[in-house]
Every structure is written in structure tokens, then in C-alpha cells.
Amino acid sequence: MARSGTNLPRVGGYNQAVVLAAIRTKGPVSRVELGPLTGLTNQTVSNVVRRLLDEGLIAESGHAPSSGGKRRTLLTPRADGAYALGVHLDPDAAVIVLVDLAGSVLLSRRFALPRPSDPTEVVDRVARAALRLPERAAIDRSRLLGLGIAAPGPIDAEAGAVVDPPNFDGWRRVPLLDMFAQATGMPVAMDNDATAAAIGERWIGGEERADGFLFLYMGAGIGAGVMLGNHVLRGDSGNAGEIGHAQTEPGSRRCDCGSNGCLGPYCNPAALVEDLFTRHGAAAARRMELSGAPDAVRADWRLLRRAVGAGDEAACDVVRLAGRRMGQAVRGAVALLDVSRVVLGGEALVGVEQVLGEEIDKAVNTTSVARALGGVTVEPSLIGETAGAVGAASLVLHGRYAPGWRMLTEVPG
Amino acid sequence: MARSGTNLPRVGGYNQAVVLAAIRTKGPVSRVELGPLTGLTNQTVSNVVRRLLDEGLIAESGHAPSSGGKRRTLLTPRADGAYALGVHLDPDAAVIVLVDLAGSVLLSRRFALPRPSDPTEVVDRVARAALRLPERAAIDRSRLLGLGIAAPGPIDAEAGAVVDPPNFDGWRRVPLLDMFAQATGMPVAMDNDATAAAIGERWIGGEERADGFLFLYMGAGIGAGVMLGNHVLRGDSGNAGEIGHAQTEPGSRRCDCGSNGCLGPYCNPAALVEDLFTRHGAAAARRMELSGAPDAVRADWRLLRRAVGAGDEAACDVVRLAGRRMGQAVRGAVALLDVSRVVLGGEALVGVEQVLGEEIDKAVNTTSVARALGGVTVEPSLIGETAGAVGAASLVLHGRYAPGWRMLTEVPG
């Protein structure tokens, strides 16, 4: 695929996105301030703002105090300017959310998924449930932009399919993109869950997430989503961010890939629960009321996280152990990518970001290299438990309204 | 720095770059073919091509056989359309090259640098020598675009300075960009050596390097330059590609950063020479005529590489040992970045790419993950020994003529 040329209408759309992004991240701003902020002339800003007002994406919201002349008219984004649906598919459950342009969740729904589950059936149920949310929320249907999917594991970006997602028995190669498009009649976007979460974080986070960062995501497994400045790191096949195969100190667990130093097998709920049993014995497990049964991992992990929250030493220990490994991997990734922020999130991480963050911070910031380059901030996600689903919805918003290459060049396909 | 808006003249410049890139990579092509190739209309292609012809960047070069109507006029890049100087600074030596638009080296010069050396003096000598090259080559001075610097170690991209480059005693914080700009009166660009080499590879490599790749660069140390599709990965501070701190299996060598599993200390000429002595004894060293003296590393490493070329088992062994470690790091990097090509190069690697490549290929392609995603190609650089200096010159060419974000948005500073 060759690089694509651009033309005038695309420039218009792009500048519109630039101005919208500035208004979104810099809070209420006036037209004059937008000039320097966007590099556009005041006249152009004025024109673009008119279009954004006409489209209902922003609103005038009062005036700033005068500084000796006419007061500035402040502009704010309109949350009701656009909506998107997001679906996060997980081995255990599907989470569906309806979010507005501000990234707020209006409605959400959670399905437990039977195991094994049939793709067609899942898509069908999820799509129907998703379509009900905009009705129940009584939003302007014409402002619903589409549906985003946060898919687990490897995807085939060109085909819009998931490829052998772990823990989805029998899902060998499922063209989710087309299936959801068919089932909903809406535009559909798809990315892996970690990348979606990173895009969600960018979308929600405003100015705090306006620069590049690495989003370390833990769901059923560990993954990363990477924002490099204004660009999403997607990679040749749409599978960038696979941090689970980063080398860490060798241990006893063998990865699917054959190596025994991979991060992945040490950083997932099941492994951490197992670690608790092996390192601290059944007594500690009983104290936290863990069952230890293979099909109760989800519940056990929740209990374990609660114990961490309560300061239980054994619980903290296993999390710190995983944190040390993550730290090694993140240190390598941060040096390779040269990002100065690491965000921790994903539904399986909620509650342990603090303890984990300390360990990762230590690994990342105690090297002389990092200090020479100004240090790396490690902090929890701003989204919380629904990072996957909100991220999925953000794919649509981001794709439509974030200024980027895509708006200037032909979209492939 | 906020995202910048764009305007019509910039669009023109950008499309011009797109068309030039297509002509450069796709060899002799006609205007009609450029249409689909660039996504522009035939009319626009015609306009843009006229401008490129007027600027002397391309030439009409005969006709394709008729397919039933008027013959297509073929267009080729003109090597004499533009020139750039490149300077590669290394602890031992400075290499200066003059390259044309095709990336061919017209003239080059090599300086041994005294140790310790004084920055002012080095810049002065190098700048003067650089300015002589265009004279000696008798090129059209108005077509000389500027000078590129491939700097060792960490840089401060904003200040255009190198920061504590390893093995440059007393070079604490040297604003090379301004110093060279002052000394030559030319536009100057700077990047670290690995990134420069990657950009050079892209520039020289044509269609073979038109997609993303990771350039594993070995000079005095190990580094990486990363091309992601059409974008250069530069990072927040301009120091992306630091692969030397990737975690590998723990060993006896401690990194400057404090960790003992870092790749860096195991992958540099000095370490490999040392490995030969410790693993195969003085006898093997004598066989290759190595001196083993600390200040003869450069020569010893050259001898060792020659031995590898001759098939010496001991020599191959130490290279394979380093290759295994590199493989672990590259595997992690490739998974994180999702690139499907790894290029090996840099002046210290010339001659051992083959042996090293096999080892890295093994590490990268024997995992089931990689196979599922289509495999990763590992191959030697197309440039050879002067990758650093040619890369440095390419910084200028790339910055001026490669279609990119930079051409659509305001350049900071």
C-alpha cells in the first residue's frame, strides 16, 4: 500500500478535528486562544468553529473576563454531540457501553458468556443488546457514530477478524468486524483490548493524556497499548503492544511460545492466585476465602485484590512479585519507545494499581538512564473497570474526531 | 506542543513528496501509473510532476512500449537533484560523506579522533573538512540541502545536543546542532546513530525497505532505529530505540544502569573480544592474532570478525552467544512494535551479519506467536560499513523529501 496523497476537503476535515481536539483537551477556550494553539489563523479558527457549532459538536458557554477589550467567548465540547457503542469481549463476559462525546458512560450492560460459546450466537446476542442501549437512553439516533470492538488476543487487522483468541475455545478465525457490521448495520471499528484501552485513556484523559504513554493492560492476560505522541502504535498486522513475550528473569513457567522467561505466564489472574498458594500456603488462601478451583479464578482474583487493598502481606507479596517482572519488561519497553508515562489499567488490575505501580516505578526510575532522560511517570488509569469497553467505544470517536493521518490520506479498504 | 493545523500550500508540498517517493521507490513509472499509486487524480499527478521536473528532482527517461495508444512517458529520479552531507561521530573517528538524492556516496572522508578530544576542535575540523567535499565533487552548491549528524548515545532533541555520550570523555552536554550550523552556515539535522542508520536504510532501500522495520545497529555499542510504516519512531525525547537495556538472561556483566540482565554489556566489540578470551583462551586469540590490549579493541574486533568469515569455530561461538542474547531482546521488541522485518547493520557488524542473523532469526521465528502472525524477516543492511554517515546524510534528504506529518504541520522551533 503506497502512501496516499491528500486534497482540500480532507484538509478541512482535518483542521476541524484539530480545533475540536484543542477545545476538548484545553477545556473552555476562546477563538483567539485557539489560533496559537492550533497554528491556524484567527479567521480560519472562526470558520472552523462555525462549522463545529453548526454540527452541534461544541457550544458557546459564556465569556471570559475582559482584559481591556471585548470579552472572549468561551467554547466547550458538547457531550451530546456524538455517541458511540463499545463492546469488550472477554472469555467470561461481554461488556457493552454507550458513551457520549465526552467519554462518559451513559448506559452499560454485562453478559456472562457460557464456555464454550458459539461466535455467531454471541455476536447476535451482543448486537441486539447493544442496539437497545441507544433506545433506552433516548439519544438522537443520527448522532450515534458506530460500534467499537475491543477484541482479545491477536487480530487480523485487514480481515477484521480475531485469530485464535486465548480461552475462546473453537474461535479459530472469526470475522467479528463484518459480523457486527451485518448485525447492527452500523460502522464498526476493532482493535485489541489493550490498544482500545489506550485510545480510551487518551480520549477521556484530556490534557493529562495528551502526550505519549504506554498503557499496561491486564484482563485475562497481560498486554500493552501504545500512544506515541498523537499516533496509535498499531503495527504491521494490528497487533502491536504484545508485551507478554518480553523477556524477564527465567522462572519455572513455560510460555506457549516455548520460552521460559516470558512475562505473560507470570502476569495473569490465574498465575497470581497460584502464586499465592505456592508461596504462602493454603492457610493464607483460607484467610482470604479463596477457593483455588480452576473455574473460580475470577472470583479468587477479586478476593485476592481485596486483600491487597486491606494490606494483607501475603497478597501484596504475590502482586509485588508480578510487579517486579512487569517492571523489567516495562523498563525495556519504555527505553525502546521513549515514552515518559506508563498507565496501569484493565478490569483485572483495578485495586492493585498502587502496589503494582510502586514496583514498576522502582524498576523504571532507578536506572541512571531513566534519570538522565527526565524520569517516567507511573500511574493508574483514569477510566477504571470498564477500560476495555470504554476503549472500544473510543475507537469510534477517535477514528472520527481525532486529528490524524487517516483524515488526510485514503483509508485502506 | 499542540497538534498543528494545516493549509493549502503545505498540502501541495506534501503531495509533491508523495509523488517523488513513489517515483523513487517504484523505479521508472509513468504519470498514469502514479495516479493509482498515490491516490491522486491524473490531473494532479500531471501538475505535481511538472513542478518536480522544474525543480530538477526528476527527469523524463524514454517511453514505455505502447499498449494501443500514446506511449507512457517514463519518469525517473535525478540523482543530481539534491545533495546532503552526513557526519557520523564515533569515539574513535568521524566519518563524513557527501551523498546525492539517490543515496549514493560521492565522496567520503575519515578522521581518527584523539582521545580525549575537545568538542569545539572536533566540530571545527569536521565542519571544515565537510565543506571541502562539495567543492571537490564540483556539485551545484545550491542543491546542497544541509548537513546531518549521527550522534552517539543519548541526545536532547529539543536542544540539539548530545548528553554524556559514552566514551567521549568530557563531552557532558554539547549542542552539536547549533555548533555545526554555526560552523557550516547550513541547515543541520541530528539523530542518534541507530535512528539515522534506519532512515538511511529506508532512503536507500527503495521498495525493499518501504514497510516498517527494526534496524539493529552496532557501533561502539548496541542500539536500534525503528521505522513504523512511514513514520520514524523518535520518542518523547528523541531517544527511542534504546534496546541496550532490554532484559535478557541474567549474566555476570553489570550494566551502567545497575541491572545485570541488560543486553548492552554483552553486545559490543569489547565484550565480544573479552568473551573470546574467557571462553576459548589465549590460544584461540593467538590464532586470530588478537592483542587483547584495551586500546586495540577496534583492531581485535576486526580480526575476530574476519575469523568468523573464515569459519573459525571459536570466533563464531562468541558471536552466536551474543546473537542469542540479541535474539531475546529483538523478539520482545518485534512483538511490542509488530514489525515484520529486522535489519542488521552498523560498521561494527559488517561481516558477521550472517552468523548473527541466523541466531536472531531462530529466536524470533521459532515461537508459535511469530508464526501465527506471518513470520519476521531478518537480513543484513543494504548500506554496509558507512551506515552511520550515510544515515546522517539521509536525515536531511528524508526531512526534506519524505512525505510525512512534518510537511503538513508546523515544525516545532
Next chain:
DNA sequence: TACCTAAATCCAATGGATGGACTAAGTCAA
């Protein structure tokens, strides 16, 4: 020579950005 085809250009129109003049709406001092 007449006819067909494909490549490339001409031409008027489109539409977003731009710079300078202008209007709107405030402050401040007399």
C-alpha cells in the same frame, strides 16, 4: 488515409485558508 486507443494537458469551477479592513463590545480616564 481514416479510425481507434491511451496518455497527458487545458480550462473553468470548487472550496478551504489568508490578510487586511471592519464591526462589536468591552475598559479607562477626563
Next chain:
DNA sequence: TTGACTTAGTCCATCCATTGGATTTAGGTA
């Protein structure tokens, strides 16, 4: 209260790369 001044925002004529359709150019073929 008035007039000078300042700042925000818009109007308007102009600019310019791209575009689609018509036209020219230059080859083949019957």
C-alpha cells in the same frame, strides 16, 4: 457622559491546489 483605546471576532476579496470534463497529442491498426 463622552471619547480614546483595546481586544474579539467577522466580512470580503484573493489565492491556490485539486478536480472533473473536454481537448489535444501521439501512438497503433485496418
